[in-house]
Structure formats: structure tokens, C-alpha cells
Amino acid sequence: MKIGIAGVAGRMGRMLAAEVQAAEGAELSGGTEAPGSPFIGADLGTLAGTSETGITVTDSAGTMIEATDVIIDFTAPQVTMAHARLAASHGTAMVIGTTGFSAEQLRELHEFGDKHVIVHAANFSVGVNLLLGLTEQAASVLGEDYDIEIVEMHHRHKVDAPSGTALAMGEAAAAGRKVNLADVSTRVRDGHTGPRPAGNIGFATLRGGGVVGEHTVMFAADGERFELTHKAADRSVFAAGAVRAAIWAGSQGPGYYSMRDVLGFS
Numbered sequence: 001m002k003i004g005i006a007g008v009a010g011r012m013g014r015m016l017a018a019e020v021q022a023a024e025g026a027e028l029s030g031g032t033e034a035p036g037s038p039f040i041g042a043d044l045g046t047l048a049g050t051s052e053t054g055i056t057v058t059d060s061a062g063t064m065i066e067a068t069d070v071i072i073d074f075t076a077p078q079v080t081m082a083h084a085r086l087a088a089s090h091g092t093a094m095v096i097g098t099t100g101f102s103a104e105q106l107r108e109l110h111e112f113g114d115k116h117v118i119v120h121a122a123n124f125s126v127g128v129n130l131l132l133g134l135t136e137q138a139a140s141v142l143g144e145d146y147d148i149e150i151v152e153m154h155h156r157h158k159v160d161a162p163s164g165t166a167l168a169m170g171e172a173a174a175a176g177r178k179v180n181l182a183d184v185s186t187r188v189r190d191g192h193t194g195p196r197p198a199g200n201i202g203f204a205t206l207r208g209g210g211v212v213g214e215h216t217v218m219f220a221a222d223g224e225r226f227e228l229t230h231k232a233a234d235r236s237v238f239a240a241g242a243v244r245a246a247i248w249a250g251s252q253g254p255g256y257y258s259m260r261d262v263l264g265f266s
């Protein structure tokens with residue numbers, strides 16, 4: 001399986017390049033960076049902190065996609081959308097880890113899944129995907145007298161909030177309650193907010209230091225509080241999951257898949 005990495009000099013990109021090199025049945029076929037990046041021309045192995053590969057970073061996504069069976073993209077929403085259009089025109093499968101898409105962008109990605117293979121997950125760790133299933137189950141069992149609050153913390157460089165994983169947890173909780181998240185969510189509280197509406201799903205966002213990613217969903221009733229927490233200590237868990245998804249994607253028919261599909265949890 002020839003795998004290319006978009007945004008290969010990024011925090012996740014470097015990890016992904018290292019994971020592809022280490023994975024059985026996978027071969028690193030290229031890596032891209034933004035035009036003007038100082039990393040254009042750098043060896044992918046040097047960036048990944050592994051051995052030299054003889055493959056250098058390019059700013060031509062088209063060139064990389066032509067040489068690639070599956071592209072893994074952890075960049076930024078606009079960049080991923082451009083890559084998805086290009087990958088669709090070449091029939092190349094795509095694994096997307098980018099977060100912060102608008103509803104319109106998500107709709108377009110879903111449409112690509114009609115004809116192409118897309119695996120999209122806000123979080124590629126096995127633990128978080130298990131947490132999503134448990135969140136849905138807990139929300140379906142615990143009624144509206146259990147208030148649902150989702151708290152997340154990430155490093156100071158993160159640019160979107162709430163995190164894609166927190167929103168996926170909100171979606172899982174909403175699915176468990178058979179409601180639409182957009183109709184019941186409170187993403188920010190500030191000032192005189194009034195009492196908490198019944199059935200609401202609330203979010204709280206913390207940012208600081210080098211925290212890789214921590215998520216808790218709370219079910220808070222009058223006499224008890226039930227919490228499910230996941231803490232990622234190392235980005236390699238996301239990279240390993242994404243490479244597993246890329247190898248899986250290579251043998252799938254068209255579809256818009258999640259990591260829960262890859263892991264067989266869905």
C-alpha cells in the first residue's frame with residue numbers, strides 16, 4: 001500500500017511518516033507541505049526522525065497523489081478540501097484527521113464518499129473510539145435527569161474549539177438520546193446564562209501547555225455523577241490508528257467511513 005502524507009512537516013505529519021515507515025504492508029510514497037515552506041526538499045525520513053528515504057517533501061499535491069494509493073491528511077480544513085477534490089479526480093483513497101470543518105465542508109466530504117473511499121475521524125485512537133461507543137450507550141440508558149457535559153483540554157497551539165473529538169462525543173451522546181446535537185448543544189457559556197436547559201449537552205474547552213488531548217463526558221444527576229475519561233499522552237496513538245485506517249481503506253469499496261468502521265465497533 002503506497003501511502004502519501006499531506007502536511008508532512010506538521011506535528012502529526014512527522015509522526016505519520018514514521019508510522020508508515022514502520023508499518024508492515026505500507027510504503028511511504030511522498031509527502032507535501034505548503035508552498036513556501038522551509039521544509040520543501042527535506043528528506044521525509046529526516047523529518048520523521050527515522051532513516052533517510054530518498055523521498056523529499058514537495059508542494060505539489062498532484063504529484064504525490066499520482067504516486068499514491070491512499071493519502072493521509074492532517075492539515076487544515078481548506079487544505080484538506082482541496083486535497084479531497086484532487087484525490088477524487090484521481091480515484092485515490094483518503095484518510096482525514098483534520099478537525100474544524102464547517103457543516104458545508106462536511107457535506108461535501110460526505111458526497112465524495114458516494115464514489116470514493118474516505119475515512120474521516122476526529123480522533124484515530126482506539127481508546128477514544130471505544131469511548132464514543134460507551135458515551136452513546138450511557139446516554140441511551142441515563143435519562144434527561146442526567147445532565148451531559150463534555151470537557152476537553154489541549155495544548156496551546158490548537159486552533160479550533162471545541163475539539164473535533166469533543167464534538168464527536170456530543171454527537172455520540174445525542175445519538176444515544178435520539179436527538180440532533182445542533183438543537184441541544186451549548187458550546188460556550190459567558191455572563192448571565194440563566195439555568196441550564198433540560199436535555200442540553202454542554203461543552204467546556206481548556207487550552208494550555210503541551211497537553212496532547214484529554215476528554216471527559218459527565219452525566220451529572222442530583223445524587224450521583226458518572227464520568228468517562230480518555231487521556232492521550234502521545235500523538236503516536238493517532239498516527240498508528242490513521243496508518244491502520246489507511247491500510248484498511250486500500251481494500252474497501254466507495255464509502256464515507258469512520259474509525260469505528262475500521263475497528264469494527266460500529
Ligand code: NAD
Nearest residue numbers: 007009010011012033034074075097098099122123124238
Ligand atoms: P500542524 O500545524 O503541526 O500541522 C499541519 C501541517 O499542515 C503544517 O506543517 C502546515 O504547514 C501543513 N500545511 C498547511 N497548508 C498546507 C498545504 N497547502 N499543503 C500541504 N501541507 C500544508 O498541526 P497538527 O497538530 O499536526 O494538526 C493538524 C490537524 O490534525 C488539526 O486539524 C488537528 O486538530 C488534527 N488532529 C487530528 C487528530 C486525529 O486523531 N484525528 C489528532 C491530532 C490532530
